[in-house]
Amino acid sequence: MTQVIALILGALFGGGLYLAGMTNPSKIVNFLDIAGTWDPSLIFVMGGGIPVAAIGFLILKKRDKPMVFDDIQVPSYGVIDKPLILGSAIFGIGWGISGLCPGPAFASVLMEPAVIIPYLIALVLGSLAYERIHR
Amino acid sequence: MTEFTPILSLSGGVLIGLSAAAAFVLFGRIIGMTGILARTLDFDFGEGSWRPFFLIGLVVTPLVLSMIAPSPHGFEPMGLIPMIIGGFLVGYGSRVGSGCTSGHGICGISRLSKRSIAATCTFMTTAVITVFIIRHVIGGSL
Numbered sequence: 001m002t003q004v005i006a007l008i009l010g011a012l013f014g015g016g017l018y019l020a021g022m023t024n025p026s027k028i029v030n031f032l033d034i035a036g037t038w039d040p041s042l043i044f045v046m047g048g049g050i051p052v053a054a055i056g057f058l059i060l061k062k063r064d065k066p067m068v069f070d071d072i073q074v075p076s077y078g079v080i081d082k083p084l085i086l087g088s089a090i091f092g093i094g095w096g097i098s099g100l101c102p103g104p105a106f107a108s109v110l111m112e113p114a115v116i117i118p119y120l121i122a123l124v125l126g127s128l129a130y131e132r133i134h135r
Numbered sequence: 136m137t138e139f140t141p142i143l144s145l146s147g148g149v150l151i152g153l154s155a156a157a158a159f160v161l162f163g164r165i166i167g168m169t170g171i172l173a174r175t176l177d178f179d180f181g182e183g184s185w186r187p188f189f190l191i192g193l194v195v196t197p198l199v200l201s202m203i204a205p206s207p208h209g210f211e212p213m214g215l216i217p218m219i220i221g222g223f224l225v226g227y228g229s230r231v232g233s234g235c236t237s238g239h240g241i242c243g244i245s246r247l248s249k250r251s252i253a254a255t256c257t258f259m260t261t262a263v264i265t266v267f268i269i270r271h272v273i274g275g276s277l
Binding site for chain 2: 013053074103
């Protein structure tokens with residue numbers, strides 16, 4: 001049952017990214033290109049996604065535990081620290097260069113493997129570099 | 136140029152939000168891609184191996200949809216070098232910063248997490264500056 005739910009959640013997420021146009025790297029870069037060919041579509045993705053996700057979180061907060069799993073694992077650390085800002089800054093530079101973040105890359109890998117697989121290999125190497133340096 | 140698609144993007148956003156909302160209510164988990172990928176690579180699949188199953192749904196669904204109805208958005212990627220440099224920086228930065236667009240941008244902001252709001256403002260700013268430099272200072276692409 002858990003597997004079926006997880007598949008459906010992944011399908012909703014991937015289908016949403018596809019429908020929203022987030023699988024086209026140029027659409028992301030154009031969103032970021034405020035001084036040029038600006039495409040504000042991404043604002044609408046967040047505007048649609050955040051309020052719906054917030055309803056789910058409010059429902060979860062009213063419950064003792066989730067409906068399927070036994071415990072709630074939501075980050076509770078509340079300090080805005082240097083790694084958060086530095087890491088996010090680096091993430092943003094990579095996002096701007098490639099027009100891709102991890103979700104849309106996974107969503108388009110089977111459609112455009114020649115372009116996306118090199119990106120995903122580099123992504124995993126970046127993640128492994130983090131483990132090497134910081135752990 | 137890409138076409139401004141408010142209706143499609145809002146609809147897609149609602150589907151993404153539904154996925155995040157259901158993950159909160161059913162699993163009590165956030166669907167941040169950075170965490171899901173890092174833990175899956177660590178063979179930490181989670182209860183009932185939900186993480187790899189989520190990834191399978193994410194990877195396969197757009198392909199199936201593209202066979203039924205081609206995307207109106209198209210696919211115009213950057214070159215190989217920007218993809219590799221960008222991928223590495225995204226992979227490294229998202230781990231240092233504990234999240235990416237899904238974990239911070241959607242799930243975190245929906246919880247009104249101060250950290251996620253700070254992270255999202257930070258990566259939006261550096262991404263806008265990066266694109267400005269590439270397109271308007273260097274002029275063109277990397």
